[in-house]
Structure formats: structure tokens, C-alpha cells
Amino acid sequence: MGKLLRDVAIMGIGQTRFGEMWDLSFRILGIQAGMKAIKDANIESKLIDSLYIGNMSSGLFMDQEHISSMIIEEVGLTGAHVPATRVEAADASGALALRQAIFEIASGQSNVIVVGGAEKMTDVTSDVASDFIMAGADKAWEGLFGASLPSLFALMARKHMHDFGTTREQIASVAVKNHANGARNPFAQFQKEIDLDTVLNAPKIAEPLGVFDCFPVSDGAAALILADIDTAKEYCGEPIRITGSGQGSDTLSITNRSEITMFDSTIKASKQAYDMAGVSPSDIDVAEVHDSYTIAEIIAIEDLGFFPKGEGGRAVFEGETSLEGSIPVNTSGGLKARGHPFGATGIAQINEIVLQLRNKASGRQVKDARIGLAQNMGGTGGTSIVHILEVD
């Protein structure tokens, strides 16, 4: 795959609070995140060459498509007819939008791009939302036979417990850790610590997973300003470089995979990203991973090479991924506590890593963080995207 043709860096970041934002429309959420990012980057809007938006399903959740045009109108960039592109890969839409923007800058076609991610999910009832959420997996061969998205991750959890001796308590400890981190993030949907018993005794969704093993339904938007490194240095005191980007695919349905205790798409994406950046898993100081369900974080930290296969649960339970651990994971609170507005998640993960590398993550700052990683996944791993960020 090789290196990018031009170095790319992040100049500014912004996001809304995630949660049930009944008083805020999709348009308002999007523009709030975008304006914060532009202000943070200290640039004039006229510098913007292009816009990308990651969004899974405005059609299902809002009965509105063509939101690229909607957003460009809302941010007032129609005068220059700035091109806007919507990108979709279920809940990996945000990271995929970023990846496309990276390529557009690296190819020399654009110098400055706004990359956003947004989803408005609470305008429908939770029943309807769970049906729409399942559209990121296989509706025809999983959904129509009774599978919901959490039930597919429950199958992975049961097999991980069976094959590697992972315990229910180890899986639950992911939620405890991520809620502890979310309590220190002012943008998080849940800013409250929970204990292990709360997770273990919560109403069951799909055994062994309960309510606290699952992401919440959220509204929210996140944005960042991406530029070639020369432009970034001109306007921004401390640009954060994106040194690695990787992407992998897998079958839409888990039934067509040989193994469900790992995500081959994540393994492929991370190898690509590590190779491009010239770093290894042990070089990563802080990581945001796709904990849509608690078991997904355990599998992710194994797939990313932070821990050997089967050791993920033990590592989380013993605190190796907590803020003071050897590799802090999901310092933002993750999808579990920060919230999971599908299209926004991939960008929010990157923004958390930027905050950490700028040493501006206040109550949840990881000491001496120089290299960070973000892993964003669509559905049950049909798409996985990994980015590596570094501060000079």
C-alpha cells in the first residue's frame, strides 16, 4: 500500500455533546460540530476546498437523503459551491469519510477539508431504532431469522468465553472502565461511574449480554479540519499528523465467516495502518476502539495486537487498559459511555486521540501520549478502519 503522496494532518476538532438531543435537529448538530472545528483550526471558511460527511442512515432515521447538500447549505458554503460527499459504512461511516478525505488531500486535489460525522437516532422509537441498527448487519440471513445486532455480539461473547475461558465479569469490566472514563468527559452521554454488579444485574438483552453491555441510542455530531501538512503548519501551532490509515472488509453476515471470536477486517486494517505508520502495537500510547458491545472491545484489543488472542478479557479486568494502565483504551468513555451516534463515532474517536496527543484531555489525560490509534467498525465487522495519529 505504501505511503501517502502528501503528509496529512488535523488542524482543528469539534463535537456536540452526545445523547438524547431532542431539542436539536440534525442540521443544528452538524453545524455546531463544524463551527467548533473551524474555530479550533483558526481558519477562514473560504479556505475549505471540500467537505465529507459520514452518516449511516439519514434515510431510515430521518426520512431524508442527500444530506451532503443539506449540510453544505447549512454551513453557508453554497456560494463557492464547495463539493460535499456523504460516505456510508454503517457505524464505520465516520472513519471511512476521514479516509476518503485523507486520499483527496494526499492526491493534491484539495488542501483543506472539513470531515464530519453525524447521526440523529432518537427521533424514532427504540423498537424502530433496533430494527434500523440491524441494517448494518445482514437483514435477510440474520435479521429475518430472529437476530438483533446485540444477539450477534452475544454469540461472539459466548464463543469467546467457551474457547478462551473469558469470564462474564471480565466482559462486564469493559463497561465499568468506559463509564469511569465517560464520567471525566463533558461531551459523554453518560457521565456516571457504575460498578460491576450494576452491569451483571442489569436487564438481559441477549445472554450473556445485558443493557450495560450495549451502546446507547444517541444523537450527535463531530467534525475535524484536515489539511496537507504545509497548510496545517501555517495556521495551526500543533498539527496532529495522520501517519497510518487502513481498511478491511468482511462478510456482511457472520454466518459466512470461519471464526466469530475475531474480526479479520480489523486485523487487516490494523496491519495496513501499522505498516504505513512504521509503528507496532507496543508503540501505541492511547487507543479508541469500537466497543459497540463490551465483547467487541475485548476482541478489538486482541485483533489490534495489544494483547495475545484470548487475553483481552483478563487485560481489561486487571486494569491494563484503564487510564493508568499500560495501554489506556477508550479514554473518552467509548461508544458505551460517550454515546454512539453511528456516523459521528469514527470522528469522535479521532477527536479524542487529538485531545490526548495535544495533552488537553484534562481529567482523563494519558501521560506522555505521543502516538494514538482509533479503530472504527461497521455492523459486526463487515468494515473496519484503523487510523494512527502522531504528534511531532
Next chain:
Amino acid sequence: MAVARFWRNQDQRYNLMGSECEICGRKFFPDKTMCPVCHRKSIGKMKSFRFSGNGTIESYTMVHVGMPQFKSQVPYILAYIALDEGDHVLGQLVDCDISEVSIGMKVEMVFRKISQEGKSGTIQYGYKFRLSG
């Protein structure tokens, strides 16, 4: 859902009809038009293959909060099954209690009502599984 969308896959849903690659002999469910191993060589060489419906439980879960159309059925057991001839299938496990189920158990396919779209909507039929050990 449009009736045609379900109807066109009737053979797969009713009879576990998949496909077999004549080049490598691998079996696939649901059917594939191209073998993901043999690629171009498999074009025109994929033939229909009916799975026996016998398999082994690789994982299972008790679903308490399901999709809207399965609301009246909760709680129910969903199993991830390795079919004897190859590939996997996902289906409900019926006629048993969750306490009887464990990974590694043998199952067989049964033909059942899967779901119904409201009181007057289409009734959808297809495969479920039961313990056969």
C-alpha cells in the same frame, strides 16, 4: 417487506438450498454465484446443493429483547450452527430449554413459521433447528 423479497428466496429458506463449487467442492449457504476461493475459475461452475440440515452448535444466546417482528416470541434461543457439509447458518433453536443447550451439541433442521407481519400481513416460513443428539 415486499412479498417478492421473501418469495424469491423460498428455496433457500424452506429447503436449505445452497450451492457447491464444482472446482473445489466447497458448499455455501446461502448460495453464491461465485466461489470466494476459486474466483474466476468458478464462473458457471456453481451448482445447487441442498444441505441436510444437520449441524453442530458453535454458539448460542437467549434473546430477551429482539427485533420488533419477533417481540411476541421473546425469550427465544438463537444458535450459530456449523452445518455438517460446511459453512454456517443462524437460526432459532426450538423444542428445548436453554438449560439443555451447550456448545458442541448436534442439531437438525425443522420447518416452522418464522414471523408474521402484523395481524393481516404475510406469514413467513423457513428453517429453525432442534437438538438431535
